[in-house]
Amino acid sequence: MARKRKKSKSKKRDRRSKAVPPVDDVPSVDDEEITTISIDDGGDEDVEALIAQALELGDDSEAGGLPAEVEAPPMDSDASAGTETTPEGETTPEVEEITEPETAPEAPTKPETVADTEADAAVTHRATQPTLTPAAAAALRALRTEGMGQRAAEVILDLGDEGTPEERDRVLQAALAHVEMQDAVYRVPTTTGRNRRIGAALTTLVLAAALWVAIAPPRLLVPPAPPTITAVDRRDGVHAALWLQAQQVEAFRVENGRLPRSLEEVRGGFPDLRYVRSTTRQYQLVAHDPDGRAIMYDSASPNPVFETVAARFTTRGVGS
Amino acid sequence: MIAVLILVFAAVRPVRRAADFEARKVRALDQVGALRGAAVQRRADSGAWPTPSAAGRIPPEVLGAFPGDSTLAGDGYSIEWATLGFVTSTEEADTQVLPPEAIGMVDSLPPVLVETIDTAGMILVRSADPGILAALLEAYRGDGAFVRDSTWSLVVPPEVDSGP
Numbered sequence: 001m002a003r004k005r006k007k008s009k010s011k012k013r014d015r016r017s018k019a020v021p022p023v024d025d026v027p028s029v030d031d032e033e034i035t036t037i038s039i040d041d042g043g044d045e046d047v048e049a050l051i052a053q054a055l056e057l058g059d060d061s062e063a064g065g066l067p068a069e070v071e072a073p074p075m076d077s078d079a080s081a082g083t084e085t086t087p088e089g090e091t092t093p094e095v096e097e098i099t100e101p102e103t104a105p106e107a108p109t110k111p112e113t114v115a116d117t118e119a120d121a122a123v124t125h126r127a128t129q130p131t132l133t134p135a136a137a138a139a140l141r142a143l144r145t146e147g148m149g150q151r152a153a154e155v156i157l158d159l160g161d162e163g164t165p166e167e168r169d170r171v172l173q174a175a176l177a178h179v180e181m182q183d184a185v186y187r188v189p190t191t192t193g194r195n196r197r198i199g200a201a202l203t204t205l206v207l208a209a210a211l212w213v214a215i216a217p218p219r220l221l222v223p224p225a226p227p228t229i230t231a232v233d234r235r236d237g238v239h240a241a242l243w244l245q246a247q248q249v250e251a252f253r254v255e256n257g258r259l260p261r262s263l264e265e266v267r268g269g270f271p272d273l274r275y276v277r278s279t280t281r282q283y284q285l286v287a288h289d290p291d292g293r294a295i296m297y298d299s300a301s302p303n304p305v306f307e308t309v310a311a312r313f314t315t316r317g318v319g320s
Numbered sequence: 321m322i323a324v325l326i327l328v329f330a331a332v333r334p335v336r337r338a339a340d341f342e343a344r345k346v347r348a349l350d351q352v353g354a355l356r357g358a359a360v361q362r363r364a365d366s367g368a369w370p371t372p373s374a375a376g377r378i379p380p381e382v383l384g385a386f387p388g389d390s391t392l393a394g395d396g397y398s399i400e401w402a403t404l405g406f407v408t409s410t411e412e413a414d415t416q417v418l419p420p421e422a423i424g425m426v427d428s429l430p431p432v433l434v435e436t437i438d439t440a441g442m443i444l445v446r447s448a449d450p451g452i453l454a455a456l457l458e459a460y461r462g463d464g465a466f467v468r469d470s471t472w473s474l475v476v477p478p479e480v481d482s483g484p
Contacts, residue, residue, distance in 0.1 A: 075467035214330035221331050223338030226345075226451035227458050237468035244404060244475070251405030251437045268420050268442075269406050272469070313406075313440075313464050313475050 139177030142170070234290045239309045240271045242285050242297040246306075249275070249283060249299075259283055340395075345455045347394045352443055354458065355392065355401060356476055358385035359441050364476055369441045374399040397447035404475065405439045441476035 213221060248266045253259050259277050263269045274286040285297040297306060330373035355378075359370050362381050370379035376393040378386050379401050386392070411431040448451055454473045457465055464475035 203323045206327050210323065210327035210330045213327060214333075217331070217334060222334055226338075226341055227454035229454045229457065231448050233454075233457060233467055237466040237473075240466040240473075241468045247406050248404065250407040252433075254407055254435045254437055268402055270468070312462075313477070 002240065133180060135173075136177040136180040139173045140181065142174065185240050231290060235295075236309070238287050238289050238295050239305055240312070242287055242295060243306045243309045244313070245270050245273050245275075245285055246299065246302075249285075321332050341449075341451055344397070345452060346448075348397055348399075348445065348447075348452055348456060349459055351386075351389075351392060351394065351399055351443065352460075352474065354385050355382065355399065355443055356474070358382035359401065359443075359476060363441070369403050369439060369478075370401060372402045373400065375444075375446055396449050397445055397452050398446040400446065402442045404440050404442050406440055408436045408438050410434050410436070428450060438478060440478060443474045443476065445472040446470060447472070 013196075024156075244264070248268050249263075250259060252266050259280065260266050260275075261277070263273065263275045272287060276284045276286070278284060282300045284299070287295050289295055297303070359379075359382060362368070364371050370381040373379045373392075376391045376398040378389065378392050410433070413429075413431050413433050414463075445453065445456055448470055450470075451472070453467050456472045456474075458469050460474050464477070466473055
């Protein structure tokens with residue numbers, strides 16, 4: 001008998017990045033074809049619940065409480081004949097354990113049951129909670145019966161050269177069931193309800209802090225306010241503009257021997273000033289302060305405040 | 321993540337705004353100082369002020385004081401150069417000879433008021449940002465600066481030193 005050893009690993013999708021060594025109680029691999037299915041280290045409550053679900057399905061099926069399509073292994077339709085004989089004459093009692101005619105007598109003979117099971121499995125895949133399809137549960141139950149249904153890091157399925165097609169189907173069924181169980185395990189949400197609550201609380205706190213900083217920032221975060229222009233400064237500005245405009249009118253008078261008819265004749269005028277010529281020698285300039293009150297410069301008798309204003313510009317030799 | 325970004329944005333925004341304002345203020349002060357110094361220097365060298373220019377335009381006589389700048393403006397403000405006439409009045413003795421009939425009646429003629437026109441320079445900064453105007457007013461308070469509406473003005477007397 002030719003000996004060959006074939007070891008293939010199923011696709012690992014370990015998001016927890018934990019490679020668990022194979023179990024020690026693996027049957028001897030000598031003279032046998034071996035199919036190894038890796039399973040990740042769970043340790044998670046959801047995974048335990050998943051296993052419990054699978055075991056519960058098995059218990060229920062033993063009690064006859066499950067419908068036939070749930071218990072029926074879809075690919076065991078050929079195994080309905082019971083114990084099969086290999087070409088070498090060896091019997092395969094495992095087929096009987098899977099089919100279990102006393103618990104699911106009709107399932108193997110119904111091809112539409114397989115379709116229904118697959119539809120149920122598709123619905124289950126969309127669920128967020130880890131669940132197993134009935135077919136996977138039945139296959140896992142069969143594995144458990146063989147002592148291989150525990151959550152080992154790797155499930156090694158021995159398949160000797162003498163394996164019958166039914167046995168190969170059974171092994172394939174078991175492999176598919178493991179893959180499906182792994183998928184169910186990985187669909188377990190990583191964030192638990194407690195984590196979500198903590199995250200929501202933190203988000204609320206950060207948002208509240210952001211609101212507080214945006215509306216009433218603490219002094220530490222507030223830079224010094226830029227300088228502002230006081231009302232006194234603005235009123236002084238009006239006085240200065242009036243006095244400087246009067247200087248332009250006087251300069252025009254000195255140059256031309258008369259008062260200007262309007263401020264448009266004057267070089268360098270300030271905006272928003274009203275010019276009134278009362279006589280050929282006298283005039284008035286009127287402006288308004290920020291409060292709307294009128295401020296007047298009378299050339300005949302200027303307000304004393306303009307002398308203070310003039311001093312700001314004449315101390316260095318201008319207009320003295 | 322979004323909440324953290326909002327918090328960081330809320331904390332950084334006032335600091336960023338203050339930094340932007342400080343940069344604009346410093347630039348405006350630098351430009352005003354450079355224009356004032358260049359104009360005074362021009363007046364001292366040639367006896368004439370630079371030619372009045374429109375807002376944002378550098379007087380051609382002082383272009384050398386602004387290397388790399390083509391305009392007298394910044395973010396939210398513009399600078400203008402102008403000149404103003406000032407009337408200077410002085411009393412001088414009347415040099416006219418008294419008529420013979422007035423001799424003995426008055427000792428001398430009253431002094432004559434002589435008015436002359438002098439010219440001063442003026443820098444105007446127009447800005448809708450009162451912070452810029454207030455910062456300029458604070459920097460040149462007592463040097464002939466004042467604010468009216470949205471314009472800060474600085475009178476530059478002809479005898480002022482060219483230094484800051």
